[in-house]
Amino acid sequence: xxxxxxxxxxxxxxxxxxxxxxxxxxxxxxxxxxxxxxxxxxxxxxxxxxxxxxxxxxxxxxxxxxxxxxxxxxxxxxxxxxxxxxxxxxxxxxxxxxxxxxxxxxxxxxxxxxxxxxxxxxxxxxxxxxxxxxxxxxxxxxxxxxxxxxxxxxxxxxxxxxxxxxxxxxxxxxxxxxxxxxxxxxxxxxxxxxxxxxxxxxxxxxxxxxxxxxxxxxxxxxxxxxxxxxxxxxxxxxxxxxxxxxxxxxxxxxxxxxxxxxxxxxxxxxxxxxxxxxxxxxxxxxxxxxxxxxxxxxxxxxxxxxxxxxxxxxxxxxxxxxxxxxxxxxxx
Numbered sequence: 001x002x003x004x005x006x007x008x009x010x011x012x013x014x015x016x017x018x019x020x021x022x023x024x025x026x027x028x029x030x031x032x033x034x035x036x037x038x039x040x041x042x043x044x045x046x047x048x049x050x051x052x053x054x055x056x057x058x059x060x061x062x063x064x065x066x067x068x069x070x071x072x073x074x075x076x077x078x079x080x081x082x083x084x085x086x087x088x089x090x091x092x093x094x095x096x097x098x099x100x101x102x103x104x105x106x107x108x109x110x111x112x113x114x115x116x117x118x119x120x121x122x123x124x125x126x127x128x129x130x131x132x133x134x135x136x137x138x139x140x141x142x143x144x145x146x147x148x149x150x151x152x153x154x155x156x157x158x159x160x161x162x163x164x165x166x167x168x169x170x171x172x173x174x175x176x177x178x179x180x181x182x183x184x185x186x187x188x189x190x191x192x193x194x195x196x197x198x199x200x201x202x203x204x205x206x207x208x209x210x211x212x213x214x215x216x217x218x219x220x221x222x223x224x225x226x227x228x229x230x231x232x233x234x235x236x237x238x239x240x241x242x243x244x245x246x247x248x249x250x251x252x253x254x255x256x257x258x259x260x261x262x263x264x265x266x267x268x269x270x271x272x273x274x275x276x277x278x279x280x281x282x283x284x285x286x287x288x289x290x291x292x293x294x295x296x297x298x299x300x301x302x303x304x305x306x307x308x309x310x311x312x313x314x315x316x317x318x319x320x321x322x323x324x325x326x327x328x329x330x331x332x
Contacts, residue, residue, distance in 0.1 A: 018256045027082040028089035028111035045101045052096040062163045078107045101277035124250040141250035158193040176204035184208040187244035188218035201301040215252030247276040262291030271311040
């Protein structure tokens with residue numbers, strides 16, 4: 001797994017070209033389906049891969065969390081991915097994938113890791129509904145390898161939300177400030193759990209929204225809005241106020257979506273806010289380079305509210321990374 005030591009800068013350049021690297025892994029032979037499925041995680045989220053050290057089983061751990069391990073003095077939770085995927089195996093998993101995203105570090109137990117594959121986002125597709133239902137929405141994308149095998153890309157953000165129950169904490173949405181005028185946000189995110197959280201935030205803000213599952217879908221919906229704006233001689237900013245986009249999405253990632261919006265004269269002055277679990281300074285710089293107006297990490301509803309407010313109501317707060325000048329003059 002030496003490729004894991006590759007620089008964040010290089011991986012960010014890949015993302016800017018609508019490409020990514022995926023770590024392929026197995027959860028073991030499933031006694032129910034009689035298959036050994038291949039899964040994947042974006043390498044951007046992975047810190048290291050190792051043989052699992054001794055797991056300390058603590059009381060009252062969330063379902064699917066095996067316990068804790070000490071990693072260079074830091075205690076991190078260990079999550080059994082086979083539990084969330086509903087896979088029944090006889091052999092206990094022995095490999096730990098240490099991940100870092102959404103400002104959290106956690107380990108995922110898997111049976112084995114295979115290799116790192118470099119791929120184009122446009123070769124990664126939204127999964128069919130049948131597969132999504134079988135995996136309870138845990139599979140966020142699928143792709144086919146050259147040998148014909150299908151890789152299912154895991155929505156690790158959903159795993160984290162389920163173990164930490166972040167989507168069930170009503171206090172996260174307390175004191176949300178309502179927007180006093182009509183406003184619409186078009187947002188794109190491939191994670192079902194993230195879309196649910198974004199929708200709840202926007203509803204608490206009293207903001208209308210249009211949702212998309214990836215950059216392609218968002219661009220298609222924006223194109224339809226642009227055509228309506230042209231037909232009615234209405235400025236596009238009167239139909240949609242902000243585009244909110246994830247970075248990692250099948251078919252078209254958030255960097256490419258942002259570049260396409262910013263290079264199209266029809267969308268001049270339309271702010272784009274990046275909303276991602278990838279919060280390194282390199283990713284933020286890439287967001288600035290492709291024209292994003294702000295970058296906010298997942299997932300804190302209060303910070304998301306403030307990131308959007310700067311384009312709907314008032315200037316940005318200190319805890320939101322502003323990437324460019326706010327398009328306050330877009331009506332001129």
